Amino acid sequence: MPSTAHPASATAEPRSASVLTRGALVPLARGGGEGSGRGPRETAGTVRAPARSVPRFVWALPPVAALGLIFLYPLALVVQQSFTTAAGETSLQPYGTVFASEAFREALGTTVWLAVGSTVGCLLLGFVLALIIAFVPFPGGRAVTKFIDVFLSFPSFLITLALLFIYGTVGIANGLWTDATGAASGPFQFLTTPWGVLLAEITYFTPFVMRPLLAAFSQLDTAQLEAASSLGARPARIVRQVILPEALPALAAGGSLVLVLCLNEFGIVLFTGAKGVTTLPMLVYSKAMLESDYTAACVVAVVNIAISVGLYGLYRMVSRRVGA
DSSP, X not given: OOOOOOHHHHHHHHHHHHHHHHHHHHXXXXXXXXXXXXXXTOOTTOOOOOOOOOXXXXXXXXXXXXXXXXXXXXXXXXXXXXXXXXXXXBOSHHHHHHHHSHHHHHHHHHHHHHHHHHHHHHHHHHHHHHHHHHHSOOTTHHHHHHHHHHHTTSXXXXXXXXXXXXXSTTSHHHXXXXXXXXXXXXXXXXXXXXXXXXXXXXXXXXXXXXXXXXXXXXXXXXXXXXXXHHTTOOHHHHIIIIIHHHHHHHHHHHHHHHHHHHHTOOHHHHHHTOTTOOOHHHHHHIIIIISOOHHHHHHHHHHHHHHHHHHHHHHHHHHHXXXX
């Protein structure tokens, strides 16, 4: 009686061939097969170790070299010049001479009080304006929020020029006063004083506080405000006990940033024309450009850099601790 093949045996050979064929594709795709140099123990599924890549520090060399050439080298020259006397010797004498001068002490004091005063003003004004924009509905509120983002890109001297057009000696406010009273000059002469510089800096840097505050207010749970209001809490108490604790991280981060920026502000002081206001950046400009005393200018610049870096470190520390 003739033997009948099992149906599975008829497909066994083609299936095995299919498996072998698929297995043979693997070494061919990876450079295997005849003449590929594969060792006798290497199979179709063997994965070769990747080639040794270039060390990571090699990729960091070009940007570090560019940074050193563009920024660090000129900064090193400034520091070196600050320790060089008129005779070309390296000494601490330039620092002693500058620190003993009355101009440096006045510039340092003016810089500190303007920076601190501007920061306090920006925190107070920015908090109030951010509260109004975030929690008081009014037409155009979204447009105002977008304008704040655009305002951050404006140069500082542009705001100073705008204030000069309004409150300058021949500005709009003084012009209206002289036209109405017939006086020879108007009463608004404060822009050329330290108070004018303070006003200009508060006007320009307040949005730098408002931006993180608005972001913090957008994350505030409105259920807390509704619960406090339903319990009879007045708006002032809601602001003090509910909103202000949530805004403290943003206030700390924004205030630290504004303090650093105000410390190094140059354009506002220059464009207000406040001749009696000399800050550290203005003293650097005066020593280098007007008196050609480059050693003294470098000394003041190094002091300004040291204070700025210290305050920036404080800003970063505060930002990390408050999570802003």
